[in-house]
Amino acid sequence: MENAPGGQPSPTTESPALVSRCRQLADVSARPILEAPSRRRLSWTAPTGPEIVGCGAAASLTATGPSRIDDVREQAEMEFAQLDYDGPTIGRPRAFGGFSFHDEDTTTAAPHGAEPSDTPWDGFGDARFVVPRVQVVRTDEKTWLTVTRSDDTSAALDRWQSRLESAPPVVSRPEPPRLESQQRSTTPDEWRHQVRRAVEAIDTTELQKIVLAQSLTATLDGALALPTMLTRLRRRYPACYRFAIDGTDGSTFFGATPERLISKDGTTFETEALAGSVPRGETPDEESSHADDLRQSEKLDAEHAFVVDAIRTNLTDLVESIAIRPQTIKRLATIQHLQTPMHGQIGANTHVLDIVRALHPTPAVGGVPQTQACETIRSIEPIDRGWYAAPIGWFDEHGDGEFAVGIRSGVISGERVTLFAGNGIVAGSDADEEAAEIDLKFRSILDELH
Numbered sequence: 513m514e515n516a517p518g519g520q521p522s523p524t525t526e527s528p529a530l531v532s533r534c535r536q537l538a539d540v541s542a543r544p545i546l547e548a549p550s551r552r553r554l555s556w557t558a559p560t561g562p563e564i565v566g567c568g569a570a571a572s573l574t575a576t577g578p579s580r581i582d583d584v585r586e587q588a589e590m591e592f593a594q595l596d597y598d599g600p601t602i603g604r605p606r607a608f609g610g611f612s613f614h615d616e617d618t619t620t621a622a623p624h625g626a627e628p629s630d631t632p633w634d635g636f637g638d639a640r641f642v643v644p645r646v647q648v649v650r651t652d653e654k655t656w657l658t659v660t661r662s663d664d665t666s667a668a669l670d671r672w673q674s675r676l677e678s679a680p681p682v683v684s685r686p687e688p689p690r691l692e693s694q695q696r697s698t699t700p701d702e703w704r705h706q707v708r709r710a711v712e713a714i715d716t717t718e719l720q721k722i723v724l725a726q727s728l729t730a731t732l733d734g735a736l737a738l739p740t741m742l743t744r745l746r747r748r749y750p751a752c753y754r755f756a757i758d759g760t761d762g763s764t765f766f767g768a769t770p771e772r773l774i775s776k777d778g779t780t781f782e783t784e785a786l787a788g789s790v791p792r793g794e795t796p797d798e799e800s801s802h803a804d805d806l807r808q809s810e811k812l813d814a815e816h817a818f819v820v821d822a823i824r825t826n827l828t829d830l831v832e833s834i835a836i837r838p839q840t841i842k843r844l845a846t847i848q849h850l851q852t853p854m855h856g857q858i859g860a861n862t863h864v865l866d867i868v869r870a871l872h873p874t875p876a877v878g879g880v881p882q883t884q885a886c887e888t889i890r891s892i893e894p895i896d897r898g899w900y901a902a903p904i905g906w907f908d909e910h911g912d913g914e915f916a917v918g919i920r921s922g923v924i925s926g927e928r929v930t931l932f933a934g935n936g937i938v939a940g941s942d943a944d945e946e947a948a949e950i951d952l953k954f955r956s957i958l959d960e961l962h
């Protein structure tokens with residue numbers, strides 16, 4: 513955008529310009545930002561990236577239905593065209609948010625089997641991104657504060673700097689609440705029935721793989737403090753993406769997901785296939801026997817190969833090159849997965865959201881073929897997936913950004929937390945074995961709540 517002399521936005525600009533300024537701070541905690549609920553808080557930490565925390569909305573992007581990813585991109589281009597940022601790249605403003613799993617417009621359609629009141633997703637919509645008014649980026653060595661507003665940016669920068677620098681250090685953390693009760697969306701019998709229907713569809717139609725999910729609603733005896741929750745997830749899951757994002761109704765979607773959907777930086781991108789799961793062992797012997805199962809099982813290999821193939825196929829037309837690294841195992845606290853990292857070169861003008869659109873949902877969370885799998889999920893699953901297993905992340909004015917798959921996640925609504933977990937079903941899947949894996953996935957977050 514054009515600036516008038518003195519660096520201030522030109523008064524002739526039609527809509528108010530967003531002025532964004534960044535300042536490096538002494539190493540301060542971003543906790544004061546997270547301690548203020550109802551301020552549209554967000555938190556995002558990639559396994560090897562800085563911690564980013566934000567609040568407020570300098571710009572909001574929302575969209576519905578099948579075109580939601582393109583619509584967000586279009587709106588973002590208009591908003592970012594109004595942006596006047598002067599500062600280091602690390603502190604640049606970004607749009608943070610996520611998409612619903614399904615394409616269907618949830619503002620008009622109730623999900624199969626779920627009354628609107630059953631859903632914890634009212635505050636999220638089909639797509640919602642926010643350029644936060646206040647953003648703090650912390651690496652191990654440095655902290656940057658960025659304020660983005662259409663007025664008084666520098667006064668707000670001063671206010672937030674003094675607020676962050678004068679916040680008292682945390683001496684003791686509040687006791688976590690106790691778990692009062694938990695309720696599953698799906699009984700063991702219902703699950704067996706659903707898996708039977710999925711396996712039948714696999715045996716008799718084109719369907720080859722489908723991921724079926726459940727929810728678990730935990731009731732606690734007190735509210736969950738988001739900063740404490742994120743600290744626990746950081747300690748327990750340093751190799752995962754930890755995220756939290758407030759809805760518009762006081763609820764918060766959060767999680768610690770092991771699965772990268774895409775990261776794009778200039779002309780390079782990285783993605784991965786993550787699918788095929790076994791438990792962690794209680795002893796070294798048990799551990800290596802599970803790892804052997806993971807490497808040798810033909811069924812798990814097939815589940816995983818669907819994901820590798822779909823990512824490669826769906827990216828072919830979009831990227832300049834793609835290389836597949838050797839398969840490894842991603843070990844987490846309760847569960848371990850087959851992982852195949854992939855990386856490559858891409859045109860600088862390709863937006864990260866173009867890649868998100870091409871990839872989501874991968875067969876790690878949807879199925880093969882994609883459209884039939886999503887239709888079957890909607891007809892079999894009794895829950896509203898909302899943003900679970902969907903792309904969650906950020907992008908910047910140049911179309912660079914990073915998205916994770918929103919699994920190992922849940923929605924906090926006061927003293928209730930609704931968690932989600934799913935598992936891949938292929939020919940020959942056994943409902944009870946699949947249920948045991950879903951339990952491990954629920955536990956990964958449930959164990960950290962109380």
Ligand SMILES: C=C(O[C@@H]1C=C(C(=O)O)C=C[C@H]1O)C(=O)O
Pocket residue numbers: 723725771786787788789849876877901919920932933934935936937953
């Ligand atoms: C669907 C989930 O996880 C996905 C499914 C996996 C599987 O079927 O083995 C493994 C990792 C994830 O890609 C979940 O955690 O809810």
